[in-house]
Amino acid sequence: MNASRRDWTIAFAGIGFAALLPFLAPDGFVMHLMTSVAIAAMLALGLQMLLGVSGQLSIGQAAFFGLGAYGAALMTKEAGLPFLLALPLAGVIGGIASLAMVPITRLRGPYLAVATLGFSIMVYLVLKNEEWATGGSYGLIGIPRPELFGFRLRDPMLWYWFCAAVAALTYVGMLLLQTSRFGRALHAVRQNEDAARASGLRVTLLKSQCFVISAVVSGMAGALFAHHLRYLNPNDFTFWKSIEILIMVVIGGVGSLAGAVLGAAVVVVLPELLRVVGDYRMLVFGAMLVAVMLVGEGGLAGIIGGLWRRAAALLRRPRPALRSAAE
Amino acid sequence: MTTTRRTLLLAGAGALAAPALAVAQSRDAIRIGAVGPYSGNAAAFGISMREAIDLVVDQRNRAGGLLGRRIEVMHGDDAGRPEEAANISRRFASRDRVSLVLGSVSSPASLAAAQVLRDEEVAQITISATAQRITRQGNPWVFRSAVPDRKLVSDLVDFIAEKHPTHRRFGFLYVNDDFGKGGFDSFVEFGRARGFSITAEERYSRGDIDFTAQLTRIRASQPDAMIDWSRYAEGALILRQARQVQLGLQIYGSDGVAPPAYLELAGEAANGVIYATHFSPATASGAEAERFMAAIRQAYNKPADMTHAQAFDAATIACDAILRARSADRQPVRDAIRQTDFNSVRGPFRYDQFGDPTLVTHVVRIVNGRETNARA
Structure with missing residues (x-):
């Protein structure tokens, strides 16, 4: 019960910070980058749902992301649908695609991971070769600017707020899910699948539901991404993208929603900050990843949690000392 | 263990603070952005591009810069990825306040950059991107140094x-x-x-x-x-x-x-x-080409290649446009680029109505490991 109150405090502090950010740094590039962080955060939350909550490792998240992105782009560009309709529909596309994964949710560990990888390779090849729809390797050009109720989101600040709000809703939704009966059942599945099955939980159904939720969130992130860059290319939806999402979750801390968001921020922002190092940029980035993994298994969430506990302990310690001085 | 953690945290804080220092350094220079694949599997193109641009800017700066101001090139590595090219372009346009952008090398990365730079109204000269459609989008801000495929x-x-x-x-x-x-x-x-x-x-x-x-x-x-x-x-x-x-x-x-x-x-x-x-030492002729090849050899001790030539011309066009516009502002620079008419290292160079160069191409045959003119 206590832990839950702490989670809500962190959530609202984070959302408040995200809402106020444009006033702290009113700069086009910062807004652009923070919008990318919001989109990445949704992807990381989607994978956290799979890996951290139900214990399923997917290295094919880029597939749902890509399907959502291309789906939404085609809906607004070719079919002229309003953006606000394309956004949930992109989630539906991701969700439907993930139903293809239902048979493989019976797989465990590395077997499941490789199956998801296979799926993402298939999606990449479709995006690259079905030129009539996707523009093939040239990419999809001229995606319209997102519109809300006939109002164009031209200002990067408004667009950032919109994406941050969608990410915040996702976060709150996942937090509610995690503490619900459904979430507790998933925890049971993660900790011991056989025991969960023996207790009467329908393990395969739970895992499949988890896959669908994760894919819906990734598909919606895709819709935001398509209207963020307004140019799509299959090269942005390769195996590397899935690995990036996995890095976000692991570096942020497997199992922690706040960690997933923090991990997304690190993976998006750090390489940009490291541009000053020039050619050694990705080398330094890699070294930093190794360093974080060495310091704590719980990722950044674990490290920060540890520091917090230690700070709290330091604050508590002086009290007996004071008392002894008074005596 | 605690000390190691503290050191790591300090190193992290240092890395976060460094870019702020870099930005604060030069206020008065004219800034040009350059985005290319300096890493990844097209890096050979990217490195040649960077070498040639640095060479042009170096020469101009030693001769007193442009309009009495120093030129500063900001390089951004897109690793050939469209998403990275878009991010860098946004930074060039909104944070670094560049006058124009050179790049990128691959067509997808160039298209992604073009989408952003068109929004931000910054002129762009792509280096080696040959996809026809780059200049056929009705985008008045994009120009090309290469001849389309x-x-x-x-x-x-x-x-x-x-x-x-x-x-x-x-x-x-x-x-x-x-x-x-x-x-x-x-x-x-x-x-x-x-x-x-x-x-x-x-x-x-x-x-x-x-x-x-x-x-x-x-x-x-x-x-x-x-x-x-x-x-x-x-x-x-x-x-x-x-x-x-x-x-x-x-x-x-x-x-x-x-x-x-x-x-x-x-x-x-x-x-x-x-x-x-687009360029070969075997088919090059004219004083500009000779001077260019000598300069590359002197600066980098290697023969000039095609990407060197494309980037060298692009950087020259950029500098000349700023001089002709008598301004480093984006709109005048764009208009001046359109008026480009000079002897490039690849021959007489002008832009057609789309922003493509009207240059001749070359065909070479390899004889004993060297390019020779196949049309001769």
């Missing part, structure tokens, strides 16, 4: 029809991406007018290393010659394997194999290959 292919088709009239049936091998597909589609279109036919269409994915299956099928289709639309790394492997399977056909290549790394990797197997290119 359709022009290059049409010149190669003309060359084959005139110099090798016995070659009429072709096996075509290409990399399955924007570059290879663009080459293939254009070749089919222009070849039809000359009565050319394709006996086998074979493709491969970027990064493949075994092409013997495709080469065997091409040989079995009994063409008169083979066209290979590849970049340098795969192109060199294809030459070596063509020799192993005893293909025994004349091979025509694309501008993607123009980096010198191609000849280094292919070795003896490259002899006899003919390819279309």
